[in-house]
Amino acid sequence: MLEELQRLQAHIGVLKTRLSQYENENRTLLNDKDTSAEQHHSQIAQKNSIITHKQEEVDTLSDQLKTSQDQLKQLNTDATALADRYSRLEKSCTDLKNRFQEILAERNELRMLKEQMQNEQRHAQQEIQNLKLERERLLQKNEHAKAKVEAIIQRLSILGTAQDQHAQEIQQLAHPAEANEEIES
Structure with a gap:
């Protein structure tokens, strides 16, 4: 039994040694587990902050996309309005x-009408000029005829009373206004 006891003690010694190794391994594993858990928690926190940051970027980009889409709609509306305005x-x-x-x-047409009227005006002025010359000629002829009639009247008045009557008639014909004044007086 002693032997058995020694064997048991040897086994117990081996078991204690193993137990102490296992306890050391267990402590090491627990420390590793705690370290690993801390690293894992820090990685999770880091990943969560990255996810939060990325979510914020996604939200910002979504807002920018919405703003850009609104701007695109406004630009399309403006382009349509400008196209309509351009068409008008x-x-x-x-x-x-x-x-x-x-x-x-x-x-x-007005130029042609103006030229035509200017031609008509030139012709009318020429006609007026011709009429003035004709009037001058007729006035001179009238004065000449008047002078002849007066000369004839003077000669007739010299001839006598019988002929006076003819002279008065001739004078009345030559100067009807004077004859009317004499009759009125």
Whole structure:
């Protein structure tokens, strides 16, 4: 039994040694586990902060995307409005060109009418000039005829009373205004 006891003691010694090794390993493993858990928690915290940061970036980018989409809609609306305005301006330009052509045609017609009226005015002035010359000629002829009639009247008044009556008639014919004044007096 002693032997058995010694064997048991040897086994117990081996077991104690093993137990102490296992306890040391266990403590080491626990320390490793705690260290690993701390590292794991720090990595989780770091990953969570990265995830939070990335989520903030995603939110910021989503806001920017929404803003960009709103700007795109506004730009499309503005482009449509500008296209409509351009179309109206183009139509107005065409209308103005047509109106300008009409005005040019009217201007040409007015120029022709002006030239025609200037020609008519020149002809009328020439006619007036001719009529003035004719009037001058007729006035001179009238004065000449008047002088002849007065000379004839003077000769007739010299001839006598019988002939006086004819002279008065001739004088009345020559000067009807004077004869009317004598009758009225």
